[in-house]
Amino acid sequence: MRSIVWFRHNLRLSDNPPLYQAVREGPALPVYIWDPSLDTLPDGARKWWLAGSLRALNGEFISHGLALVLLRGPSEEILFRLARDLKVGAVHAAPGRTPEERSLDLRVARILSGAGISFRTESSDYLVPPEFVPEGRSGPWKIFAHFWRSCRSRLPPDLPLPAPERIVKVPGPQGERLGDWGWDPPAPDWAHTMRRLWRPGESAAHERLGAFVAEDLAGYGRRRDFPAEAATSKLSPHLAQGEISPRQIWWKVSESEAPEKDREKFLEELGWREFSAHLLWHHPEMRESPLRRSFLDYPWKTGGGEFELWKRGMTGFPLVDAGMRELRQTGSMPNRVRMVAASFLVKNLGISWRSGAAWFADNLVDYDPASNFASWQWVAGCGTDAAPFFRVFNPVLQGERYDPRGEYVRRFVPELARVPDRFVHRPWMISGGSENKSEDFSSSYPDPIVELATSRNKALQAFRRLSTPG
């Protein structure tokens, strides 16, 4: 049977059940659709990555003697016309991940079945299907530890599927050119940095995984927290576009010789990805409203000026600023720095997690609609399994603990290059009144825009009022 393989967030040939199934049953046509109605984000870092990922996927197909057909417009209409014109019997795809994509799936299934074409969805995008709730449980999970324990009892996952060896093609339309989609980065410098740091695509994803497991998995549990060490896996953008599947990662990590503690810690990070997907599936409103309803009344500031300074990395707190500048330059940030920068926005500046989440969504190469909002709610304290209200990160202490020599901070905040280590996370204390700061080390670096202790106490007070109304 001839079929269309509709690629979505599974831009890979190996361990790709829709592709695998389609190719087993007969000739196939691989298609990617850019559906602007589903794509509300600006053409930022994520688009740059996606373009690279599509080019890489197309390259893989060319080596099989066919090409990825790029189309633009409303997905269901495009699929319907194409399927009818090419007289295919089925459309294969991975199921949608967001509420919008899932309702699209229903429309696609309906319109195709009207023409006698079947719509078949199958997924290896998660270790455990996001919607899954164990027998006997009344609702979705709320606490990560319990969720993950339950998942673990259903693992290991199946072995990954191989990439198809030979694909028989369905002759199809020419499709559009990626260069015409206007996804190319606006600023050349920015693109240059991105190209130097990242390589999108399936083969790069596997190389990255191999390098991580060989070099950084042993010691991961401890070293992941030190941003200067760059010991995190950096797999998240590859996962976000589905260039690699979680079970491919699972097996590679499980078979490694690294200490069990480190392997477990890393697999747990995959678990957080699963947990976030579970939460978004069962709480489709999670991207806009707090999972803890009491937070609906939280008195967030809608501060314009301070929010701008946070975005530009000009808050006067080196660890926060380094992270925010790294985000702009590279589309990413190490996990611990994300927490500190997010905590600072929400708890010290009192600005809503929704503003922060929107900025991250626009700027992260690894933006994932489930993980992004689940993590922001966690930091803000309004998630289901949120941090205790009193857990407020202190960017100075975090900096001194996890970047003691200021190596990371100096990399992204060049104004601090010559500041002595002991002041690198508190540069406002340098001059001590005697010297003229302007001819000192950090002349152009801003003074702190808030007082940490005061703003912290204000946040704690506001949280206290939420739990004891009146």
Add this chain to the structure above:
DNA sequence: TTTTGAGTTGTTCGA
């Protein structure tokens, strides 16, 4: 049904 223990990642204060 009731009870009990636990819940990713922290900071501060006082001994």
Add this chain to the structure above:
DNA sequence: GTCGAACAACTCAAA
């Protein structure tokens, strides 16, 4: 300088 306790109260999950 180091260490342990305090920081709210609540909700969830399992026994």
